[in-house]
Amino acid sequence: MRIIITSFAFFVVGLLSAQQVEKPVNGSFLLDNATLVTVTNGTMTGDLLIQDGRIAEIEESISPDPETTVIDCQGKFVYPGFIDGNTHLGLGEIGAVSLTQDYNELGSFIPHMQALTAVNPSSVNIPVTRVEGVTTALAVPTGGRFPGTAALINLHGYTPEQMSAGFKAVIMNFPSSGKRGRWDRRSEEDIKKDAEKATKEIDDIWEKAKLYHTIDSTSQAQGKKRIDYNPQMDALMPVFRGEASLIINVNKKNDILNAIKWVETNKIKAIFMSVAEGWRVADEIAKAGIPCIVGPIMRYPSRDSDRYDAPYKNPGILSKAGVKVCIGTNETENVRNLPYNAGFAATYGMGTEEALKAVTINAAEIFGLGKELGSLEKGKIANLFVSDGDPFETKTNILQLFINGWNIPLESRHTLLYNEFLKRDPGLSK
């Protein structure tokens, strides 16, 4: 009898959990009769077939085989998944609880710290983000001068490796001559001294890198195995040799100009990040050909004298000057606001089409994944969503979500709490 009850209990628990947690589904899906906003090839009405995790076909009409799940998309829109170029997603859970934050390791020169290692696939923030159409995000470490290596992740998977989207980059915080915040009580002179000291720190590192490169390439040429252990320099070498991109976090006008000089002197493949005062030196950035991860777009103006909308206009000004722009929210739990960051950029000069590119194909290309992500094209990874309107508008609803071809349930802590509490049962009782 006891056995029966126990198994019955297990059965009930199994049922309940099955009800509570919907699982992503893999397979073959046909998005039928949709308005396909391809980003790279205009907007068309047609069918899109998802198979083996990729966009297998885009045609005016596709006949599905019996195995394929057909999703009627009449009057609906299909967009490539949005990509956020600057987040702590997966690396931070609760802001004020420091032991839940894994993005700021101790030390200044630690480019070997791997963000991907610390990405928590079970972070509650991940479903909250993806159900709003953001399928991919750069998980960025912060802190010292070289705080680690960022990783691009797709927002579905049970291990960091499954989530990896195949791009990593060392982060550098360029020496800043600005105040850190309202609480920064340093004098302008002290700030200047600190910036000079930091610049010297970088120059020293680069001198050492030069030496390390010589030793490393010599020993490689001679087929010798080095016995020293220098993970910092090993992490920096691809950047030093111009083989991999360095993401440089830089904001103030003069710092941006200095960073351009430094990048050109050292022949580095660079991506600028944050770039608050990019609008003041947009032509210089464009001339240097350095792409930018701009944002947050809704940041507070950096100087008291700035026009109220300077941050809103920043991406549009950069883009018009010829800079390749993507957007970074610099968020953890609210990366879901990426579409609205793009919407504000669109409204304040960038235009909807360019802003859409910023959060899709531009981001993919900046991260060297232009052939894999960022648009609806045959052969690309099936990261996409179906909506009932312009995804920058808050009124629009996301109706279907695919990441790596998996059909992801549109469920998160926020939707679950809504469903449970909209009509609470029991309601009021004394």
Next chain:
Amino acid sequence: MRTKNIITNIKAIYTMLLCCIAFLGQAQIEKASVLIKNGTVITITDGDKENTDVLIRDGKIQSIGKGLKAPNGAKVIDADGMFVMPGIIDAHSHIGIDAVNEATNVISPEVATGDAINPFAMTLYRALAGGVTISHAMHGSANAIGGQCETIKHRFGTMDPEEMKMEGAPRTIKFALGENPMRVHGEGRNIAPRTRMGIEQLFRSSFAEAQNYTQLWNEYNSGKTKTPPAYDLRLETLADIMAGEILIHCHSYRADEILMLMNVLEDYGVKNITFQHCNEGFKVAPELAAFGAHASVFSDWWAYKFEVYYSTAYNAAILMKNGVVTSINSDDRQLIRHLYHEAAKSQRYGDLSDNDALKLITINPAIQLGIEKRVGSIETGKDGDIVVFKNHPLSIYAVPQYTIVDGIVRFDINEQPDDMRIDIDPKEAMPSFYEDVHDHDKCLQDVQDFLLHKHSHQH
């Protein structure tokens, strides 16, 4: 209540004198007339009216209709194709004040943010650029019973702090529950409250003390006792709260602490309360509605501390649909610039109608601040506080064009220089550049240096 004795008489005379001085010293609030022609008028309380004019005369809305004529000298705004809505009201903000937290005592109702108003704060101007005409300049959340707050009108351009105050607005006070007072006093200073149990007893003992104080005065005033009790501003303020003369705005997150305070208030017969932040308000929406408590919430902030980890962005929608008067606030100099967008998120998160979404930033915060007869909708007789939008205010493509306070155009998008300094010394360097993208104009401002070591989000 104390008219039968000499001391009180002296006090009354003194007060009268003070009032006279204040009256003489009080600058006349600047008002003007403006005609806004041909817009889509979103009245909030009486539907939307297309191709309609709004005439503001001497700072008040005089008429709403078609083909209205501008009085002599009045400015005329052509709002053809635009949207005209009431000035946005932020029921929780800390802009325009130079001090936020008197964090040295768990109970500090004697202090008031109205004594720290800075009419020159650029934050005020940037709020105007986002269509916000009124904000509730609140004391912070370091103390369980914090300081009194001030409802300010964004009359940016005036130099007198007194002119920033919304004349006739009810008095309000800040209370705070949960982690902030626990951290500042319990963890930071090793004094109670360190727990939510401690916080409850603090409210009970404070109200009991104030009750006792009122009774002593009543006994004295009725001649029962011969010596007056010592005058105590802290207890006076608490007594005024209990008498319903001061509206409570309580920083709160968790459902249990919200229930706790409603129980305490019920025991002491206190009714007027707005729960601020109220992230778990959705869990106790039926109880809030039954009590008549209001909620002023974030559109989507959560997870910045443990007590907001079990949150939902659908909070505002759940509260509204359960009959709780709800507003969306900023608590932030950055967010206050686009409250119309924050309200719009209630359509993604809970499908609120356009009018309900806009109520969150107009008439509902007005109700919570006790100023709904003056502002919060476009009705004749109400204050001439208006914002004119290009595109619907709930669209991501909305851009505020004009923000009008008391009939005066305080923000006009066509007159914005790139460098917003008024007097520029040619030798003067650019104002400081601030790297920090996260805001610190928050509920725990001033406490950061005083007690806390971190610079993480501390709302």
